[in-house]
Amino acid sequence: MAVDRFGRNINYLRISLTDKCNLRCVYCMPEDMAFQPNSDLLQDEELLTLFDLFVELGFRKFRLTGGEPTIRKNVVDLVGGMSRRAPDSEISMTTNGILLDRLAQPLREAGLARCNISVDTLVPERYEKITRWGSVDQLMAGIHATEAAGLLPIKLNSVVVRGFNDTDDAISLAALSLENEWHIRFIEMMPFGEVAGFQQAGVVPEEELRATIESELGPMDILNGGRLVGEARVYQLRQAKGTVGFISSVTAPFCAACTRARLTADGKLRLCLLQEAEVDLLTPLRAGATQTEMIELIRESIWGKPWGHGLAQNVIPLNRVMSQIGG
Numbered sequence: 001m002a003v004d005r006f007g008r009n010i011n012y013l014r015i016s017l018t019d020k021c022n023l024r025c026v027y028c029m030p031e032d033m034a035f036q037p038n039s040d041l042l043q044d045e046e047l048l049t050l051f052d053l054f055v056e057l058g059f060r061k062f063r064l065t066g067g068e069p070t071i072r073k074n075v076v077d078l079v080g081g082m083s084r085r086a087p088d089s090e091i092s093m094t095t096n097g098i099l100l101d102r103l104a105q106p107l108r109e110a111g112l113a114r115c116n117i118s119v120d121t122l123v124p125e126r127y128e129k130i131t132r133w134g135s136v137d138q139l140m141a142g143i144h145a146t147e148a149a150g151l152l153p154i155k156l157n158s159v160v161v162r163g164f165n166d167t168d169d170a171i172s173l174a175a176l177s178l179e180n181e182w183h184i185r186f187i188e189m190m191p192f193g194e195v196a197g198f199q200q201a202g203v204v205p206e207e208e209l210r211a212t213i214e215s216e217l218g219p220m221d222i223l224n225g226g227r228l229v230g231e232a233r234v235y236q237l238r239q240a241k242g243t244v245g246f247i248s249s250v251t252a253p254f255c256a257a258c259t260r261a262r263l264t265a266d267g268k269l270r271l272c273l274l275q276e277a278e279v280d281l282l283t284p285l286r287a288g289a290t291q292t293e294m295i296e297l298i299r300e301s302i303w304g305k306p307w308g309h310g311l312a313q314n315v316i317p318l319n320r321v322m323s324q325i326g327g
C-alpha cells in the first residue's frame with residue numbers, strides 16, 4: 001500500500017502512453033505543438049516494468065491516457081500485457097474516440113474495462129473548430145463501436161469553454177443522456193502553461209452550466225446524496241437513461257479525496273496534475289536501479305504528494321500542458 005503524509009491511500013495511476021495526438025484541441029495544445037522524440041519516452045518493456053511496481057505497491061486502478069492513447073503503437077498489446085499482469089485491476093482509457101471504431105473491440109478483448117470519450121460538441125463545424133482537425137462522424141462511430149464492444153458504462157467528457165460550447169452544445173450533450181445510457185460529464189477548464197490565460201478566461205462554473213441545461217431540459221435530480229461519484233457531482237434529468245455530471249476541479253476542488261498519481265509518457269511521476277513537481281523514474285530505471293530501489297523511490301515520492309492545487313492562490317503549472325501530463 002502507498003500512502004501520502006496526509007493519510008491518503010494512493011492507488012489510482014493515470015498512465016500517459018504518448019504525448020502525441022491526432023487532434024489539437026484549443027484548450028489543450030497549440031496547433032504547432034512540439035513533441036518529444038520517441039527515445040525520450042517510456043518504451044513498452046519499461047512501461048510494463050513500472051506498471052508491475054505500481055501493482056506491487058497496491059495500485060488497482062489504471063487509466064491510460066495521453067496525448068491520445070489509441071495512437072500508441074501496440075496499444076492493444078500493452079493493454080493485454082497489463083491485464084495479464086494485474087487481472088484484479090481495472091484498466092480503463094480516456095480517449096478522443098476517433099480511432100475507437102476499429103480499436104474498441106480489440107481493446108475489449110485485450111482486457112480494457114471501459115472508456116471515457118471526449119466530446120465537446122455535436123455540431124460538425126464546431127467540433128472541427130475546437131479540435132482543429134476532428135470529425136464528428138468518426139467520433140460518433142467510435143462511441144457506438146465502444147458501446148457495441150461492451151466497454152461500459154460509456155462516459156462522455158466535455159470540457160466547457162465559454163463562448164465555444166457553453167450554451168446550446170452543453171444542452172445537446174446533456175440531452176444525449178435522455179435516450180442513451182451514457183454519462184455526460186462537464187469538466188471545468190484548467191489552466192496550464194502558455195495557454196493559461198485563455199483557459200482561465202474561459203472557465204464556466206458548474207452552477208451556471210447547470211442552470212443553462214435546466215432552463216431547456218427541465219430539472220435535474222441530484223444523485224448519491226450530493227456526494228461525489230469519483231470526481232463528479234452527478235445529476236439526472238427526469239426520465240433519463242443516463243446521467244449528467246460536473247467535474248469542478250477549479251471552483252470546487254476535491255483534493256482531500258484524491259487517490260491519484262500520474263505517470264507521464266517520458267517516465268516522470270507527477271503527484272498532482274496542477275503542481276509542477278515531478279520525480280524522474282525513467283533515468284534510474286535505465287541506469288539499472290533494482291526493483292527494491294525503484295519501489296522505495298516511488299513510495300517516498302508518493303509520501304511527498306502535495307496536499308492539493310493552488311489555483312485559488314494563482315499557482316499555475318507552467319512546465320507542461322495537459323497532453324504532456326496525461327489528463
Ligand code: SAM
Pocket residue numbers: 021027028065066067068069094095096116117118157158159187188189190191192199322323326327
Ligand atoms: N486525448 C484524450 C482525450 O482527449 O480524451 C486523452 C488525453 S486528454 C489531455 C484528457 C482529458 O483532458 C480530455 O477529456 C480533455 O478534454 C481534457 N482536457 C484537456 N485540456 C484540458 C484543460 N485545460 N482543462 C480541463 N480538461 C482538459
Ligand code: SF4
Pocket residue numbers: 021022023024025028029066067068096118323
Ligand atoms: Fe488531443 Fe485529447 Fe488534447 Fe484534444 S484533449 S488535443 S484529443 S490530447
